[in-house]
Amino acid sequence: MNLKTLAEALGLSQTTVSRALNGYPEVSAATRRRVEEAAAQMGYRPNSRAKGLATGRAMLIGQVIPTSTEHEMVNPVFGDFVAGASQNLARAGYDILLTRVPGDDEGKVYREFRARGAVDGVIVQAPAVNDERIALLNDIGLPFVVHGRSTGVDLPYSWIDVNNTQAFRRATEFLIQLGHRRIALINGLERMDFAFRRRKGYTHALEAAGLSSDPILMCTDEMTEEFGFKKTRHMLSLEDPPTAIICSSILSAIGIRRALQEAGLVMGRDLSVITHDDDLSYLKNGQDLPIFTATRSSVRMAGELLADALVQLISAPDEGPITRLLEAQLVVGSSTGPAPLQAARLG
Amino acid sequence: MNLKTLAEALGLSQTTVSRALNGYPEVSAATRRRVEEAAAQMGYRPNSRAKGLATGRAMLIGQVIPTSTEHEMVNPVFGDFVAGASQNLARAGYDILLTRVPGDDEGKVYREFRARGAVDGVIVQAPAVNDERIALLNDIGLPFVVHGRSTGVDLPYSWIDVNNTQAFRRATEFLIQLGHRRIALINGLERMDFAFRRRKGYTHALEAAGLSSDPILMCTDEMTEEFGFKKTRHMLSLEDPPTAIICSSILSAIGIRRALQEAGLVMGRDLSVITHDDDLSYLKNGQDLPIFTATRSSVRMAGELLADALVQLISAPDEGPITRLLEAQLVVGSSTGPAPLQAARLG
DNA sequence: TCAGCTATCCAAAGCGCTTTGAAAATCGGT
DNA sequence: ACCGATTTTCAAAGCGCTTTGGATAGCTGA
Missing domain, CATH: 3.40.50.2300 (Response regulator)
Known part of the structure; x- marks a missing residue:
């Protein structure tokens, strides 16, 4: 079914049929109706390539x-x-x-x-x-x-x-307000602009609070679950481990959770976690009560x-x-809490 | 840059240029080389829509x-x-x-x-x-x-x-061999064919072992993390909870893990989990040492x-x-183990 | 009745390619 | 030197659509 046969079936020219279908004014309402009905009934749809060739647009x-x-x-x-x-x-x-x-x-x-x-x-x-x-x-x-x-x-x-910088600045400030001083960053690949900016927001917030950023607490890689897991496990083994982690992906945050579980620590109590959350349809961070405190942006x-x-x-x-x-919204879940007292943690 | 101008620039007809570029034999090696070089140098690429219109294929x-x-x-x-x-x-x-x-x-x-x-x-x-x-x-x-x-x-x-039926039959048999008798199924939507077949494999294996399938241990829904979490939490609260769960998605399996963590149970010891694993690039189940025992298929x-x-x-x-x-491969990770003794579990 | 409009429709060109059928060029063999 | 066979090239048609530049029909007012 193409324009030609449709036009012939209607006893009209291709021009008129084309115009009727494309909403041009040079065609009477009656003809337009007739054409539209015939097109619908015969299941006519203009050929994409032909139309594209004629119009110069690929759609x-x-x-x-x-x-x-x-x-x-x-x-x-x-x-x-x-x-x-x-x-x-x-x-x-x-x-x-x-x-x-x-x-x-x-x-x-x-x-x-x-x-x-x-x-x-x-x-x-x-x-x-x-x-x-x-x-x-x-x-x-x-x-x-x-x-x-x-x-x-x-x-x-x-x-x-x-606004990645702002999101991560706020997240960091939020943790600082909760008393955290050793805040780690598990970031994406920092040649990516978003990761670059998030780190900027993070370090700015630390500096503004008079805290220095510790290279040993900052890492960057592809944001897999395993990356979050391994880095957290590693950081927990440090002499002076972080009390909070900011993370660039909910997948890596899940890895963080796994590492905490393995270490017998409770997220939100022993260690706080904030993650960025892209609000993925298949990995919801909980609607009413978020699992992770997160910077969220759909x-x-x-x-x-x-x-x-x-x-x-x-x-x-x-x-x-x-x-x-x-x-990004900062949504507060149960993965963050006040920084544990130094004494408590050592003891 | 179109065929016409390219042909003109070469002093050849469109026919010859088209044939040279499309590998037809009716063109001398010398001309073909000349045409190919000119096309490469001038960055000529045939227009998709025109080509498609002429050939009748959209590619x-x-x-x-x-x-x-x-x-x-x-x-x-x-x-x-x-x-x-x-x-x-x-x-x-x-x-x-x-x-x-x-x-x-x-x-x-x-x-x-x-x-x-x-x-x-x-x-x-x-x-x-x-x-x-x-x-x-x-x-x-x-x-x-x-x-x-x-x-x-x-x-x-x-x-x-x-082979979803076979995969889930094997997974179920594997758990039965480990001594499990109450095995739950957290499945995808069972109007989907894959989920329908997985359930079939699961129930067949149970029946073959002389076990009856308990409706209370079978659930089906969209395979989110939250679904795995909620269903596990619910099943753990049952009078006679499962000792093992088979799950249709690694995302839901992560939810299962979360529920276990919340309940203070250890996966692979207190409760065994087998999940299907699509070998997603962003959610690897561990390469050398899989986290979850899984039926894997990329x-x-x-x-x-x-x-x-x-x-x-x-x-x-x-x-x-x-x-x-x-x-599907059955890969054995650390999420499965022998069924806990009834006494131990109640105690 | 007819010029002058407007409303309605149409024939044909063109989009950039492939491919058919034919012509021109080249070649070996006599 | 010439003929038939083979290479090599080409002009033109066609793919299915849009759109330009008319043509025709139907009205109006004088």
Whole structure:
């Protein structure tokens, strides 16, 4: 079923049918109704490629599957993010074109997207500090929005980010107010912008309180459960262990919990934990009573917002970059409590 | 940069350039080299839509984001699955077209895929018992492979599945051999085929051992951490609590662990746990020394295999359905041990 | 009745590619 | 030197849609 046969069946020209279906005014209400009914009844849908070729738009948004090069790990927030993005993109008639990057050359994929006209825009995930993808996309003129920002990149570009610095500053201050003095940081890879910023927030808060940050209490790696577990186990074995840990991922926080359990310690009493919580659909931190005290920000909502921004950017490219900074909520659960007395802990 | 300008720049016809680039034999080696070099140097890539329109192939595989209707939860294995699938699809020149289903009408999306010619085939996730999508896709003639099977569907169709029945039978037998008699099942939604089969394997093993399955020890729901936690907590409060739990997801198993911790019990000693493990990249069950005893099967590898199968199906539609049953490994970790003596437990 | 509008519809070009059918160039054999 | 076979190249049609630039029909007012 294509336009031609539909038009013939209706005794109309392709032009008229096309216009009727696309809401142009040059067609009478009666004809439009007739056309729409016939189209619905015969199950006609315009061929995507033909339509795209004629209009010059692919109605597709490019998305590279965000995997870390080192461990072939898929970003755990990807599913929720893409569910959010996809939902709002669909409203504007877009689908997502998903592709993997062979090796590490995401730039090559973007160049190809552009050359092939495969997509109308892209969403950039997990920006690093000084991320070179931004300049590249600017160069080749492919509309894009970044999920996060990139410290060190001066070009104007569109982004939506969580205020990571502020979130981790607040989390740290919160612990300090509870009397904690030795606060550890289990962070993501610090070449990633979000991790870089979180560390900044953490150290700033410590400094502001007159505390020095101890390198031995700061670690950074891929945010797996095991990472949280191993680092916590290690830190608990230190001569002067931390009384609190701030953690960049709920997965690693689960690892922390496991290490505490193994050591026979009670979370929130013997050791306080605050984690960042992306509010993943499959790993809820408890709705009414959160398990972990957390800096919370829905990654799904971020996906929705990025989708809207990109759609707007594509339809009005000259209106300048869209930027938006989201504040994370600090939700208090049962994983934090006052710092244990030194005496008690030694005894 | 399009074919026309490239051909003009080379002083050749579009035909020759197209053929040179697509490896047709009717072009001399010298010309081919010249064309290829010019194309590489000028960064020419054929326009996707134009090529697709001419060839009638979209070089796109449709994939609906698998979300549960009830809780808007994205399937946690989705990221890893799609990473595997995407990798092997890319080798064959395909990308993934990702879309969300508004409401619950996945069939509508497939019909549209077909009518619009948007994709060359689709991957069907999370089949239910008597899944109606299979008949629909058969009807409309869109090539597809199912990730899993659908009990009750008699039509021939292509699928790749883990032997869920066998996996859970073995897991149950393993616990029985360890002396366990009260074995609980924390299962996924049993209208899903995988959960239906797992329960079958579980009850079969119990029956074979002359044990009756106790409804109070079997529960089924979305496999979240919280579900594992709450159900375990509840079961521990029973008059005659289980000494072992079999669980369908590592996320729920983590919830089980939390409940045990809360109750002051030690996993593997006071209560044994076996979980299914999809070998998710972001939630590894420990490589050398698994945390949980588990029935393991890599969902990423499943993605790779499904991709290969679908590509083959598209290129040779008449060769009949492709089916493959994968066996899960039973890996033994420290979450299982001999059943505690009744006396010891009561005391 | 007819010019001048507007409302309605249409033929054909064009999007960038592949592919068919034919022409031109090259070659070996006599 | 010439012919048939083989290579190599090309012009043009076609994929299914949108959109431009008319054409036609139906009205209005004089």
